[in-house]
Amino acid sequence: MTDSLRGKRQGLRDAALQWLMSLDWSGAPEPLAGKFRAIQPLPAATSRLVDLAAEWSHHSEWHPEAYSQFEKWRREDKRLRLWERNQRDKIIRRRNDQYRQFARDIVEDASSITINVLDLSALSRVDKPSGGENPLPAAARHYRTVAAISILRKFVIERAQKVGTNIIFSDAAKDRVCHSCQKPVNYAASPFTHQYVCETCGASFDKDLNSCRSMLMRVGTT
Ligand SMILES: [Zn+2]
Structure with a gap:
């Protein structure tokens, strides 16, 4: 959802930029022309475009129709930005509620x-x-x-x-061993795979699960 909103904002911004570049800026009042130059080289940050819109509001007698069209983009972008932030906050709140529940379940057992x-x-x-x-x-x-x-x-x-x-805090990266035979494992040899086959005993396991089991064993024996 936030990804598609961001994509939509990007599309509208690109269109606004392209349209701005197609205008004839030769007669623009100097402070405004300066803000226009500041959006180049492309692609310009949205904040630069918002600066341009703010400056243009002081010179709205220069191409008033173009100004009002650009102002339309600025308002729409702001609306989408607030919507996007709102969605993100909602997702984070929901995720945190879920995590608090997970934490209660984990600790309870x-x-x-x-x-x-x-x-x-x-x-x-x-x-x-x-x-x-x-x-x-x-x-x-x-x-x-x-x-x-x-x-x-x-x-x-x-x-x-x-x-x-x-x-209990434990370091899974310290003294890495195979949970099956207790012999050292060499994860550095295959950093991009999740599954691992022990060189010593041939046991095949998920590295994360093996780390958990190894930590539990270490904790259990101390
Ligand atoms: Zn092993």
């Missing part, structure tokens, strides 16, 4: 909560601070922004603290 200390913000960065590309596939980064797992984690922690459930 647990005697203790084990949480991976993984730096979630590092997942969404394209480049590692040390340089070089983030080995996480683009799709995983995309889902991270859509799903906002850091929010879910925050709610789980808050819920556990509220009802007094013990929270």
Whole structure:
């Protein structure tokens, strides 16, 4: 929904730009001509176009019909922008309600909560601070922004603290082992696949599930 609204805004903006470029600006009053020059090179930011509309309102005697047509675009863009923001807020509220429910369910069934200390913000960065590309596939980064797992984690922690459930922080990336044979695994050799086959015992598993099982085992033995 917000994606299609954004697409619609983009289309209207492109059309407005194209139409502006087709006008003859040679006789335009100087401050207005300056704002017109500021929208180039294309594609210009929407804020530049809004600046142009604001300036034009002071010179509306210059091509009044063109001004009112441009003003129509500005108002429509503003309407769509507010609608888009409204939709986004609604979706986020709904998602957070759902996450609070998940957090209640997770904590209710647990005697203790084990949480991976993984730096979630590092997942969404394209480049590692040390340089070089983030080995996480683009799709995983995309889902991270859509799903906002850091929010879910925050709610789980808050819920556990509220009802007094013990929270254990563990590092799934530390001493990675196969949950089946306890021997080290080498995820770096296949960073883009989710499924993994253990070199030692041949067990095939989902890396995330294996991380959870390994963390639970580590927590259970300490
Ligand atoms: Zn194994």
